[in-house]
Amino acid sequence: MADLAPPVRPVPASERWLAAYVGLIVLFLALPVLIVVPLAFSSDVSLTFPPRGVSLRWFSNIWARPEFLSAFGLSAAVAVVATAISMVAGVLAAIAFVRHAFPGRDALLMLFMTPLVFPAIVLAAALALVMTPLGLLRSFWGLALAHVVLTLPYILRTAVATLTEIDRSYAEAAHTLGADRWQAFRHVTLPMLRPGLLAGATFALIISFDEFTVSMFLVGPGVMTLPLEMYNYSEFTLDPTLAAISTVLLVLTSIAILVIEKLVGLGKQFGG
Amino acid sequence: MSTAVSGLTDVAVEAAPPRRAAGRGALGLGLLLGPGLLILAAGLLWPCLTMLQVSLQDRFPDPTGYTLEHYRTILTDAYYLRIIGRTFWLAAVVTLVTAVLGYPVAWYLARSSSRRKHLIFLGIIAPLLVSIIVRTLGWTIILGNEGLVNAVLRGLGLVDEPLKLMQGFWSVVLGMVHILLPFMILSVAAVVGKIDRGVIEAATVLGADPVRAFLRVALPLSVQGLASGSVIVFCLTVGAFVTPVMLGRGQVTVLAVTIHEQMVVLVDWPTGAALAMILTFGTLVVLTAYGLFLRRHARR
Numbered sequence: 001m002a003d004l005a006p007p008v009r010p011v012p013a014s015e016r017w018l019a020a021y022v023g024l025i026v027l028f029l030a031l032p033v034l035i036v037v038p039l040a041f042s043s044d045v046s047l048t049f050p051p052r053g054v055s056l057r058w059f060s061n062i063w064a065r066p067e068f069l070s071a072f073g074l075s076a077a078v079a080v081v082a083t084a085i086s087m088v089a090g091v092l093a094a095i096a097f098v099r100h101a102f103p104g105r106d107a108l109l110m111l112f113m114t115p116l117v118f119p120a121i122v123l124a125a126a127l128a129l130v131m132t133p134l135g136l137l138r139s140f141w142g143l144a145l146a147h148v149v150l151t152l153p154y155i156l157r158t159a160v161a162t163l164t165e166i167d168r169s170y171a172e173a174a175h176t177l178g179a180d181r182w183q184a185f186r187h188v189t190l191p192m193l194r195p196g197l198l199a200g201a202t203f204a205l206i207i208s209f210d211e212f213t214v215s216m217f218l219v220g221p222g223v224m225t226l227p228l229e230m231y232n233y234s235e236f237t238l239d240p241t242l243a244a245i246s247t248v249l250l251v252l253t254s255i256a257i258l259v260i261e262k263l264v265g266l267g268k269q270f271g272g
Numbered sequence: 273m274s275t276a277v278s279g280l281t282d283v284a285v286e287a288a289p290p291r292r293a294a295g296r297g298a299l300g301l302g303l304l305l306g307p308g309l310l311i312l313a314a315g316l317l318w319p320c321l322t323m324l325q326v327s328l329q330d331r332f333p334d335p336t337g338y339t340l341e342h343y344r345t346i347l348t349d350a351y352y353l354r355i356i357g358r359t360f361w362l363a364a365v366v367t368l369v370t371a372v373l374g375y376p377v378a379w380y381l382a383r384s385s386s387r388r389k390h391l392i393f394l395g396i397i398a399p400l401l402v403s404i405i406v407r408t409l410g411w412t413i414i415l416g417n418e419g420l421v422n423a424v425l426r427g428l429g430l431v432d433e434p435l436k437l438m439q440g441f442w443s444v445v446l447g448m449v450h451i452l453l454p455f456m457i458l459s460v461a462a463v464v465g466k467i468d469r470g471v472i473e474a475a476t477v478l479g480a481d482p483v484r485a486f487l488r489v490a491l492p493l494s495v496q497g498l499a500s501g502s503v504i505v506f507c508l509t510v511g512a513f514v515t516p517v518m519l520g521r522g523q524v525t526v527l528a529v530t531i532h533e534q535m536v537v538l539v540d541w542p543t544g545a546a547l548a549m550i551l552t553f554g555t556l557v558v559l560t561a562y563g564l565f566l567r568r569h570a571r572r
Contacts, residue, residue: 032409
């Protein structure tokens with residue numbers, strides 16, 4: 001290990017200050033979450049910190065409110081469907097971008113990445129405008145289409161990055177050995193793409209599940225995503241129920257991340 | 273804008289040199305790009321063009337002609353102008369603060385050889401996995417009248433009445449910085465990581481002190497990362513709704529809030545569409561100016 005490290009430069013003091021600063025920033029980033037979790041176990045109605053007693057009443061309050069469960073179900077379904085569609089479209093497009101040279105490729109790739117930086121409120125308003133006459137407002141498929149637009153860049157980006165690292169001679173070797181293009185893709189390229197795709201899909205699922213602004217224009221009574229349901233609840237009631245939901249989500253996300261980290265190393269996929 | 277935005281796709285474009293001329297012809301390419309293009313056309317281009325059209329209609333839903341009246345109304349109304357100014361000012365402040373706070377962290381992530389780097393990296397991206405509602409709720413608890421900061425201040429006997437920390441522009445800045453800092457850090461780290469260590473050492477060997485070596489060598493080489501990070505942060509801030517509403521407590525009206533109000537509450541679609549177009553064009557203008565500025569300074 002030691003012989004691989006670059007020669008140590010004599011600047012330990014400044015490095016230590018930098019490390020301390022980085023630690024502070026990480027603490028800042030974690031702070032709201034560190035506050036929310038203890039409150040979920042509060043026995044008090046108010047959102048004061050630190051909580052005055054311990055109870056699980058806010059967790060049982062989640063179960064007592066069917067709207068949270070159905071919103072969770074809708075959010076999960078939209079996230080899965082949108083991610084699946086984005087995966088297919090994203091991987092196909094990534095193959096075109098990495099393996100083919102064609103005029104306007106860079107500009108087109110930029111267009112595909114636009115939803116990453118497109119102001120959410122503008123996309124929301126525009127989608128609501130075209131979906132209303134089509135009857136897609138307050139519908140599952142309207143939400144799913146919007147979320148496909150938002151998740152596609154994440155899938156495409158990881159797919160392009162992963163595909164670039166895969167030497168195309170593997171697929172060509174399979175081809176020479178008699179595999180057709182689909183077989184070469186299915187049995188050679190796809191298995192090598194899998195870690196990158198899994199990481200991209202995880203991110204896409206989370207982006208979709210957490211999406212707020214665009215969904216806000218497309219939901220309605222009966223078709224409500226979890227972030228919107230939580231927001232609506234917070235407008236009228238301020239008690240630790242939302243903290244309890246957040247804690248449940250946090251546990252679910254952590255499990256998913258740990259599983260994927262064990263499988264493929266999520267950090268690696270994002271250049272860490 | 274091209275300089276600034278191209279930074280976003282840099283990784284992909286640089287990493288994907290044309291390996292050979294188009295092989296299997298347009299059909300194969302069409303099949304590969306088709307689904308993605310269809311999604312973009314149906315979910316982005318067509319809705320935006322429709323919105324542009326609606327913003328120019330004299331009546332809705334049955335227009336008798338096209339007019340710039342909605343734009344004129346908005347751009348001559350002090351109320352709307354204040355909201356537009358506040359929105360872009362918020363985005364500029366948040367971008368600046370994330371750049372200043374995030375740069376050293378990106379530097380550390382990209383260049384430190386510490387074994388804790390992996391953990392730090394997880395600490396930076398983990399907040400991205402936590403619901404925005406949850407994080408915003410966390411800040412309302414920290415900053416609220418009954419919140420953590422006031423509890424500590426009162427416990428120490430520093431204040432008698434709770435400080436009203438929760439109703440202004442700066443609490444929104446705090447919440448937005450918290451949400452967007454990881455985007456800035458990751459964008460900058462991607463570029464800083466590619467700077468050849470030798471270049472900075474060469475500057476030092478040639479007599480530049482560390483500060484000069486940083487300002488004259490390292491910083492200009494990181495401009496691309498700062499540019500793409502700034503574009504992401506700026507665009508996500510101008511389009512944000514939930515943080516300004518939850519942390520601004522109705523005091524920080526930004527364009528997103530007004531657009532929502534016009535379209536969903538008042539159902540005045542042409543005005544809402546015109547506001548959204550102004551937001552889009554304003555963002556494009558700011559980013560273009562920013563891109564030109566950076567291009568000029570990067571060349572020095």
